Amino acid sequence: MIAELFILALLVLLAGFIIPLVIRADNTLLRTVSYGCTILASLILAILSLPVLLGSGTITLPAYAPAGLFSIGFFIDRLAAFFLLLIGVVSFCVALYAIEYSEHMDGGVRRNILCGATNLFVLAMVLVVAAADTFSFFIFWELMAAASFILVMYEYDRPATPRASIFYFVMTHLSALFVMLGILLLWFESGSFALERLAGTPSLTATCAFICLFTGFAIKSGIIPFHKWLPYAHPASPSPISALMSAVMLKVAIYGLLRFILDVFTPExxxxxxxxxxxxxxxxxxxxxxxxxxxxxxxxxxxxxxxxxxxxxxxxxxxxxxxxxxxxxxxxxxxxxxxxxxxxxxxxxxxxxxxxxxxxxxxxxxxxxxxxxxxxxxxxxxxxxxxxxxxxxxxxxxxxxxxxxxxxxxxxxxxxxxxxxxxxxxxxxxxxxxxxxxxxxxxxxxxxxxxxxxxxxxxxxxxxxxxxxxxxxxxxxxxxxxxxxxxxxxxxxxxxxxxxxxxxxxxxxxLLMMLALTYAVLFFISPRTSRVSETWGCGMHFQEAGAEYSGHGFSEPLDIIFSPLYRTRIKNERAFFDEHGVIFQSGTAEIKLLRVFEEYLYLPVARGFVKISATIAQFQNGCLDTYILYVFVTVIALLVFLGWYV
Incomplete structure (x- = not known):
């Protein structure tokens, strides 16, 4: 029964993805149906996960093996059921919110892509959590990355979105690269893509696999210093997508780390x-x-x-x-x-x-x-x-x-x-x-x-x-x-x-009793007459919003305390009526905070790759004779290699 419910949830999410993309109409009912699929599938996922979570055993679905060594299969144990419950509850609430929210967004028929890609995103996260082997895990991991990138790019016409999308695109594929390397190293170690425990003390290959997988999951979950995509991607995304990415996608990366630590490795x-x-x-x-x-x-x-x-x-x-x-x-x-x-x-x-x-x-x-x-x-x-x-x-x-x-x-x-x-x-x-x-x-x-x-x-x-x-x-x-x-x-x-x-x-x-008692004491001892007045504001009769304690004012002491981290720079500009600087005329004050990781880590690496790319690009000069020389040198190198090692 649980296996059938799981398949039903997948089919409903797939329908929610296909319907708004096939029917290209700017129709509120169409988008409501799509989000309705998200709601129904999320409810099914929450329901099916509870029996497994409470201890009814592991559910295994038959694997599809397109090519011998590679297979795609699903299984749901207590760990997977826990994260399926998490996905179901959050996606249910987000979809309820998004039904009305999306209708207030710009984009016309483009909003169909938003609701369709949301279903695909949820579907991909479910598949990652339920993957029965590392090959399936990586395929669905890439699907999750692609769907989330589409959602981050939704409001592409806003000035900040392209920069956020580039950050996210680079970091999410870097994450996929490390996850792939970790999975390949595990295959070299065990000869299988199965999620099975490696025997004995971790070898050098297994240790390298752990480091690669840890790095991949750390990037995806936003661990410092791999975090920089989060403050760009979340503000650029529509709010329901920000909620899904922060609340659910980051947890899928945590699930991946836990799955490999608990089921595959013997940690040191x-x-x-x-x-x-x-x-x-x-x-x-x-x-x-x-x-x-x-x-x-x-x-x-x-x-x-x-x-x-x-x-x-x-x-x-x-x-x-x-x-x-x-x-x-x-x-x-x-x-x-x-x-x-x-x-x-x-x-x-x-x-x-x-x-x-x-x-x-x-x-x-x-x-x-x-x-x-x-x-x-x-x-x-x-x-x-x-x-x-x-x-x-x-x-x-x-x-x-x-x-x-x-x-x-x-x-x-x-x-x-x-x-x-x-x-x-x-x-x-x-x-x-x-x-x-x-x-x-x-x-x-x-x-x-x-x-x-x-x-x-x-x-x-x-x-x-x-x-x-x-x-x-x-x-x-x-x-x-x-x-x-x-x-x-x-x-x-x-x-x-x-x-x-x-x-x-x-x-x-x-706590409620203490609150009620405090209220009762104040109610009985306070005078029955009341006077409504503004708080004292340095002698000013009418308060203005600009004179209130602001977020900048609240965080200014912390900006100074943590200035070694923020690289705080305080800038004051003042003008005076007199040449002696006594009678103040006007002025501005500003606290600038340097983006430390971006300035000292990400941008230097990016500039280094740009220089390397520019050097390599010099080899492509458009001359046919040069390309023939490259082919000749390559053939000679291959002949030498084969003659030496074969």
């Missing part, structure tokens, strides 16, 4: 240290760079880098503890990483969708041109606030529960014998704590700048709440963030895991 301890080091760096630097952003979607993109880093920290800690013989603690770290993968998918898709509503209402991504939206978009504000509380890991929401599991694994890892390893783990723990604090600060800035205060632009003044359909999907995600936090212990118990989590339902009740 330095593998875990490597994963943990990259994860810690990504978590800390990701949130630091998120704090400096004033583009709302770029801020969320950097936050995704931070949260993927936290997931990598959990995976790395799992490998370290497992190879150290601490299997119980290792399972807690792994559960924390998996739970945070699900939680991040929920609250990050919620944040991207509500950010899309805000951008749709204000026609800008710059948070400095927003403000006061909580009065004009109260439901969107409440949903964004829920996502902000969840991603800031405040109890009793889901982000707190998953991060608490990883913290517990860190705290108990002091039983690791190696003193140097203890020091490294304590350093990672300290940086993890710093990351959590900075994440809370980041989303205080985000919510305050967007929803509180006075409107800082005419569009923000005129903004209004979005349609109910654009609130339904985010509403489901917000409810999931609350329920998975409040009932985290019960969910883990239902899934068959015994974890040292507190009962957050009781914690939530205690």
């Amino acid at each position: 301890i330095w593998w875990g240290v490597l994963i943990l080091a990259f994860g810690t760096a990504s978590a800390v630097l990701g949130v630091i760079y998120a704090l400096k952003e004033h583009d709302l979607k770029a801020m969320l993109a950097y936050s995704s880098i931070e949260n993927v880093g936290i997931i990598f920290m959990g995976i790395g800690l799992f490998v370290v503890l497992e190879t150290s013989g601490l299997s119980v603690l290792a399972s807690i770290a792994l559960l924390g990483a998996l739970f945070h993968s699900l939680n991040h998918a929920l609250f990050k898709s919620l944040l991207f969708l509500t950010a899309g509503s805000v951008i749709h209402a204000t026609h800008t991504r710059n948070i400095e041109h927003m403000g006061g939206l909580v009065h004009r978009m109260p439901v969107t504000g409440a949903l964004f606030c829920t996502g902000s509380l969840a991603i800031a890991a405040l109890p009793p929401l889901n982000g707190f529960a998953s991060e608490l599991l990883i913290f517990m694994a860190f705290f108990t890892s002091v039983t690791v014998v190696d003193p140097l390893l203890k020091v490294f783990l304590f350093l990672c723990l300290a940086l993890f704590a710093l990351t959590s604090a900075l994440s809370a600060a980041c989303f205080v800035k985000a919510f305050g700048s967007v929803f509180l205060g006075m409107p800082r632009s005419q569009k923000s003044e005129e903004a209004h709440e979005v349609s109910p359909l654009m609130l339904l999907g985010p509403g489901i995600l917000a409810a999931a963030c609350i329920l998975l936090g409040v009932f985290a212990l019960q969910v883990m118990t239902l899934a068959g895991f015994s974890v040292p989590l507190p009962d957050l339902f009781l914690v939530g009740l205690l």
Whole structure:
């Protein structure tokens, strides 16, 4: 039954891809049907994954073998079912939102490509997760890359989109190259494309395969320093696509890493240290760079880098503890990483969708041109606030529960014998704590700048709440963030895991009681008369939006503190009425932040390849005699090679 449901879900997604492309008409009903296919298939995927996730065994579908060694097959075990559930829930909510959102976009009939490619994108991610062998895995991985590139390129007529698309195109194919190399090295090692464990201690070939696969999955998931495509691709994409890419596609890369670590390799301890080091760096630097952003979607993109880093920290800690013989603690770290993968998918898709509503209402991504939206978009504000509380890991929401599991694994890892390893783990723990604090600060800035205060632009003044359909999907995600936090212990118990989590339902009740008691005390002791007045503003009678505390003002101290990372440059220009510089006339002040990785890593590499390409291009001079010489030299070289080695 589960196998038949899986095939049905694939066929429905395929229909959602084909229908809007075959019927070339600018028709709302057509696009609604296409997104309806996404909704139906996502619901089927969520339903079929639950029995497997709760322990009904592995589902295997017969393989198609087009050519001997190569085959295409599917299987669904508990790990695959977990990620299929994640894909199903997020895609369901995103498709609900996109039905109405896409009708407000420009492009006419081109919007058919958007909904069709969305179905193809979801289909490809499902196929990657369900792939039964490495050959199938790579084929579907490439399909996922192609579909996502089409979606990033959708608004190609915008100035920023070509640059974002080039970044994404290069990095996604670099990821595919490393994944392919890793798979080929595994084939050389085992002689098979099967996802089977390699015997014995990892050989040099197996170790190289792991490094290649780790690099490929790190690029795709946005781990620093391979992250630069995220802050470009996410803002350039339509908001539903940003939600799918951040919430789901990054998790497919995490699935790939976990699948190979759990089923193929026998990891060594330095593998875990490597994963943990990259994860810690990504978590800390990701949130630091998120704090400096004033583009709302770029801020969320950097936050995704931070949260993927936290997931990598959990995976790395799992490998370290497992190879150290601490299997119980290792399972807690792994559960924390998996739970945070699900939680991040929920609250990050919620944040991207509500950010899309805000951008749709204000026609800008710059948070400095927003403000006061909580009065004009109260439901969107409440949903964004829920996502902000969840991603800031405040109890009793889901982000707190998953991060608490990883913290517990860190705290108990002091039983690791190696003193140097203890020091490294304590350093990672300290940086993890710093990351959590900075994440809370980041989303205080985000919510305050967007929803509180006075409107800082005419569009923000005129903004209004979005349609109910654009609130339904985010509403489901917000409810999931609350329920998975409040009932985290019960969910883990239902899934068959015994974890040292507190009962957050009781914690939530205690917080509600404290809130109710505080309100009651204030209600009874406060005077019954009230006076409404503006806050004091340095003697000014009428406050202006430009005089309020802005996102720039909030993050300026952090810009200075982290200036070695930001390469902060402060520029002041002042003009005076008098020649002695006493009576001030006008002035401007600006803080410029250098894009460190782009300027010092990506662009130098790109310039190097341009120089190499220009050198090689000199050999193509258009002269027939030169080309004949090349052929002659090649033939001679082949003859010498064959005569020497054959």
